[in-house]
Amino acid sequence: MAKDKEKFVREITSRDDDFAQWYTDVVLKAEMADYAPVRGCMIIRPYGFAVWERIKEEADRRFKATGHTNAYFPMLIPEHLLQKEVDHFDGFAPEVLWVTHGGDEELAERLIVRPTSETIINTMYSKWVQTYRDLPILINQWCSVFRWEKTTRPFLRTVEFLWQEGHTVHETYEDAQEETLRMHEIYRQVIEDEMAVPVILGKKSDSERFAGADATYTLEAMMHDGKALQSGTSHNLGQNFAKMFDIQFQDREGKLATAWTTSWGISTRLIGGLIMVHGDDRGMVMPPHVAPTQVIIVPIALHKEGVQEKAQELYDSLNGRFTVKLDDRTEYSPGWKFNQWELKGVPLRIEIGPKDIEKNQVVFVRRDTNEKIFVPMENLADQVDEMLETIQKDMFQAAKKRMEENTFTVKNFDEFKERMAAGNPFLKGMWCGDEECEAEIKDETTATIRCIPFDDKQEEIDTVCVHCGKPAKHMVYYAKAY
Amino acid sequence: MAKDKEKFVREITSRDDDFAQWYTDVVLKAEMADYAPVRGCMIIRPYGFAVWERIKEEADRRFKATGHTNAYFPMLIPEHLLQKEVDHFDGFAPEVLWVTHGGDEELAERLIVRPTSETIINTMYSKWVQTYRDLPILINQWCSVFRWEKTTRPFLRTVEFLWQEGHTVHETYEDAQEETLRMHEIYRQVIEDEMAVPVILGKKSDSERFAGADATYTLEAMMHDGKALQSGTSHNLGQNFAKMFDIQFQDREGKLATAWTTSWGISTRLIGGLIMVHGDDRGMVMPPHVAPTQVIIVPIALHKEGVQEKAQELYDSLNGRFTVKLDDRTEYSPGWKFNQWELKGVPLRIEIGPKDIEKNQVVFVRRDTNEKIFVPMENLADQVDEMLETIQKDMFQAAKKRMEENTFTVKNFDEFKERMAAGNPFLKGMWCGDEECEAEIKDETTATIRCIPFDDKQEEIDTVCVHCGKPAKHMVYYAKAY
Numbered sequence: 001m002a003k004d005k006e007k008f009v010r011e012i013t014s015r016d017d018d019f020a021q022w023y024t025d026v027v028l029k030a031e032m033a034d035y036a037p038v039r040g041c042m043i044i045r046p047y048g049f050a051v052w053e054r055i056k057e058e059a060d061r062r063f064k065a066t067g068h069t070n071a072y073f074p075m076l077i078p079e080h081l082l083q084k085e086v087d088h089f090d091g092f093a094p095e096v097l098w099v100t101h102g103g104d105e106e107l108a109e110r111l112i113v114r115p116t117s118e119t120i121i122n123t124m125y126s127k128w129v130q131t132y133r134d135l136p137i138l139i140n141q142w143c144s145v146f147r148w149e150k151t152t153r154p155f156l157r158t159v160e161f162l163w164q165e166g167h168t169v170h171e172t173y174e175d176a177q178e179e180t181l182r183m184h185e186i187y188r189q190v191i192e193d194e195m196a197v198p199v200i201l202g203k204k205s206d207s208e209r210f211a212g213a214d215a216t217y218t219l220e221a222m223m224h225d226g227k228a229l230q231s232g233t234s235h236n237l238g239q240n241f242a243k244m245f246d247i248q249f250q251d252r253e254g255k256l257a258t259a260w261t262t263s264w265g266i267s268t269r270l271i272g273g274l275i276m277v278h279g280d281d282r283g284m285v286m287p288p289h290v291a292p293t294q295v296i297i298v299p300i301a302l303h304k305e306g307v308q309e310k311a312q313e314l315y316d317s318l319n320g321r322f323t324v325k326l327d328d329r330t331e332y333s334p335g336w337k338f339n340q341w342e343l344k345g346v347p348l349r350i351e352i353g354p355k356d357i358e359k360n361q362v363v364f365v366r367r368d369t370n371e372k373i374f375v376p377m378e379n380l381a382d383q384v385d386e387m388l389e390t391i392q393k394d395m396f397q398a399a400k401k402r403m404e405e406n407t408f409t410v411k412n413f414d415e416f417k418e419r420m421a422a423g424n425p426f427l428k429g430m431w432c433g434d435e436e437c438e439a440e441i442k443d444e445t446t447a448t449i450r451c452i453p454f455d456d457k458q459e460e461i462d463t464v465c466v467h468c469g470k471p472a473k474h475m476v477y478y479a480k481a482y
Numbered sequence: 483m484a485k486d487k488e489k490f491v492r493e494i495t496s497r498d499d500d501f502a503q504w505y506t507d508v509v510l511k512a513e514m515a516d517y518a519p520v521r522g523c524m525i526i527r528p529y530g531f532a533v534w535e536r537i538k539e540e541a542d543r544r545f546k547a548t549g550h551t552n553a554y555f556p557m558l559i560p561e562h563l564l565q566k567e568v569d570h571f572d573g574f575a576p577e578v579l580w581v582t583h584g585g586d587e588e589l590a591e592r593l594i595v596r597p598t599s600e601t602i603i604n605t606m607y608s609k610w611v612q613t614y615r616d617l618p619i620l621i622n623q624w625c626s627v628f629r630w631e632k633t634t635r636p637f638l639r640t641v642e643f644l645w646q647e648g649h650t651v652h653e654t655y656e657d658a659q660e661e662t663l664r665m666h667e668i669y670r671q672v673i674e675d676e677m678a679v680p681v682i683l684g685k686k687s688d689s690e691r692f693a694g695a696d697a698t699y700t701l702e703a704m705m706h707d708g709k710a711l712q713s714g715t716s717h718n719l720g721q722n723f724a725k726m727f728d729i730q731f732q733d734r735e736g737k738l739a740t741a742w743t744t745s746w747g748i749s750t751r752l753i754g755g756l757i758m759v760h761g762d763d764r765g766m767v768m769p770p771h772v773a774p775t776q777v778i779i780v781p782i783a784l785h786k787e788g789v790q791e792k793a794q795e796l797y798d799s800l801n802g803r804f805t806v807k808l809d810d811r812t813e814y815s816p817g818w819k820f821n822q823w824e825l826k827g828v829p830l831r832i833e834i835g836p837k838d839i840e841k842n843q844v845v846f847v848r849r850d851t852n853e854k855i856f857v858p859m860e861n862l863a864d865q866v867d868e869m870l871e872t873i874q875k876d877m878f879q880a881a882k883k884r885m886e887e888n889t890f891t892v893k894n895f896d897e898f899k900e901r902m903a904a905g906n907p908f909l910k911g912m913w914c915g916d917e918e919c920e921a922e923i924k925d926e927t928t929a930t931i932r933c934i935p936f937d938d939k940q941e942e943i944d945t946v947c948v949h950c951g952k953p954a955k956h957m958v959y960y961a962k963a964y
Binding site: 034036037038041042043044045046049050052053069070071072073074075076077078081093094095096097098099100101102103104111113120123124127128133139143144146148159160162331 | 516518519520523524525526527528531532534535551552553554555556557558559560563575576577578579580581582583584585586593595602605606609610615621625626628630641642644813
């Protein structure tokens with residue numbers, strides 16, 4: 001059964017040749033996910049799920065540090081609740097799944113498999129909120145949601161996906177707005193600081209905002225093919241849901257007031273983004289902060305005296321401080337192992353063989369740059385720590401540089417179309433604020449307004465709209481999107 | 483709005499007067515859960531969910547330490563998959579929920595909302611398992627499952643509940659059996675050592691075992707009313723699912739072999755057990771290891787100079803090492819706060835007032851015994867730690883003593899019926915091993931065989947069955963159950 005003469009078969013399509021196929025290959029071969037025998041659903045395999053657990057930990061820690069608690073609300077929602085908020089219902093109705101029978105019986109009222117939980121959660125909030133002293137309510141839920149999508153791809157768009165949805169209630173518009181932006185910033189931290197994925201921040205145009213929201217704030221990341229991925233959203237729901245679901249409270253003056261609510265979410269879609277930002281032709285590349293395994297130790301010439309012992313010693317000195325694995329399988333050659341752990345994207349490989357032991361050193365090999373570095377054995381854990389932080393920063397910087405290099409300023413629609421035809425860039429350009437004009441741009445180029453950046457990032461590129469030539473209201477980012 | 487003259491309204495029915503109503507009162511008033519506007523479903527509120535998070539952490543940590551990883555499988559299962567294993571399907575069919583429509587379309591094949599995931603997971607395992615080198619597969623999933631139950635009660639029996647389900651594949655029967663018992667032991671640790679709930683361990687009789695299993699091992703806890711609660715189960719599934727789902731592998735001799743599988747689960751039902759074992763007429767009583775808040779600091783005479791500062795100092799010295807809250811609200815009196823935190827079951831209350839500051843002491847008040855202890859301020863954190871461990875142990879011992887005092891040995895059926903009529907005891911008695919005899923006992927007394935204890939706990943009470951008088955096969959525990 002020895003594999004030392006077997007060739008490692010990677011079977012990954014080149015990223016430049018066929019980006020979509022490359023993506024699917026990486027998802028499957030790195031065992032991030034698999035197709036399920038249920039239309040449009042996926043299995044999140046242990047290696048992919050471990051990434052989700054890391055993202056979850058990083059997000060949950062920040063949610064709790066800002067006063068949020070977790071809870072669980074039912075997955076099945078009676079039809080009449082969803083219909084209460086008409087805009088919201090219209091937004092989701094075409095893609096909801098319906099439970100109609102329990103055992104052999106037809107149900108008295110059909111149940112919706114939750115596409116999102118505003119309706120059921122706000123129903124409870126109207127019961128729980130009595131006075132201003134009950135506010136704010138800051139609850140989050142980790143769960144799965146369902147959208148009966150026609151075209152699906154693992155992580156990016158699936159019928160069922162895992163997410164968290166935060167739902168909060170506040171006394172004032174200002175409190176709700178502050179919360180909306182606070183969570184938006186927490187998402188930025190998780191995505192940029194932990195996943196090493198740079199994002200463009202801003203507000204959605206009216207046509208792209210969440211059904212039932214007053215304002216939706218987004219984080220848009222650029223994939224390796226240049227397309228945008230909406231990576232998280234935070235919604236100021238104004239009083240829309242509070243009015244429909246009667247969330248009223250006695251205010252500080254003793255008067256009855258209507259509350260203000262928010263909701264916000266990130267999902268397993270982030271893992272799709274992680275792959276499409278960092279992955280390469282050898283497979284996955286994991287940023288150290290969310291890597292299921294941060295360090296893989298591969299002993300060279302395992303049969304030579306002292307190698308196994310030294311490798312084990314290394315492992316023991318790193319384990320606990322890092323997530324580390326020792327690959328001391330005898331049926332695979334070191335080369336085979338290198339390939340396998342590269343495919344999995346483990347950020348740092350440590351090689352140790354008889355020569356290294358002699359010189360009291362180990363070899364670091366970085367997954368992101370393939371760089372090989374000889375490192376003295378002293379204070380190894382500190383050096384590993386430093387190296388992982390360097391990899392984390394470099395991966396972020398490389399992705400950021402790529403995004404910047406693929407972002408262009410356009411002043412007129414010819415330039416716009418030319419740039420868009422030449423690839424999938426992010427285009428910074430002016431917009432009149434008119435929905436029809438936005439729709440025309442989409443029709444002609446398939447690019448959409450990804451976001452209206454915050455005021456401090458607005459640039460006055462021109463005074464008129466890049467498409468219609470009417471007076472411009474904002475600078476926006478245009479891009480094709482997943 | 484000052485509450486200092488308001489009476490704290492507890493509104494909890496006496497446990498001895500009406501156990502069922504007492505339970506519901508505690509669930510609702512302690513804000514563990516609330517009824518949902520969906521038949522048979524509940525909302526797990528933040529305080530109840532925090533207990534689940536603690537249980538989850540304790541279980542998950544042990545799963546991972548024994549080599550298991552988490553994954554996620556779809557919640558919707560195509561009808562034909564569930565029908566593959568006939569025994570299994572028959573067991574669940576009457577209570578499954580059916581998804582029949584997506585948007586306006588009727589689905590080509592109906593989908594089941596998972597009641598448990600053996601069928602979908604084993605379908606994937608048959609694809610993933612090729613050789614003995616792929617084994618064992620040790621995967622766990624945290625998710626929610628659905629049973630269209632007629633009669634429901636928060637935590638104990640709900641249409642949707644949260645659980646974990648482990649699903650493993652092994653080379654041999656012995657490996658599967660070892661795994662089944664390993665997880666059974668981990669459940670014992672979580673339930674006894676963390677939740678302070680003593681359990682009787684053993685195997686289920688054939689009529690009570692999981693649909694499709696060769697053997698089901700259970701953990702049975704005694705509630706305060708004497709009834710049993712099945713608190714976790716671990717199943718050796720033999721080759722039943724492996725055969726139906728074609729989980730075959732090349733064995734060490736190069737021959738094609740059929741695998742052996744297990745599954746095991748605990749659920750939010752455990753929280754119902756926690757309430758019914760430890761709760762009292764003042765509300766919830768949390769064992770320190772799973773308490774969302776372990777220590778509540780209540781300052782006395784907050785308006786007096788130095789009290790707020792000293793209370794804050796205490797908080798700072800304990801926070802991080804324990805989950806601690808400082809209740810420095812000015813609109814509630816100390817007495818009101820005592821009542822509220824007692825209702826919530828916080829294991830340790832620390833009071834600090836001007837007199838205590840003078841004497842350089844604090845007051846500990848134990849939730850479980852109501853005991854008041856004056857404690858010098860030196861090394862307070864260590865003393866808190868010790869006190870919490872004492873409470874944890876004492877709670878377990880108190881519950882164990884109660885269980886033992888309410889467990890009786892019976893030698894004949896008159897004694898059996900007499901004991902059962904006088905309360906809800908656990909009865910140790912002999913059994914012939916016959917299913918019909920078991921069914922008759924149930925018909926006549928509503929008591930069932932909770933488990934057949936392991937060999938080392940078997941006692942030869944008699945040589946004949948307590949009911950039919952035929953030769954006895956085992957000593958078993960009989961009880962009425964939730």
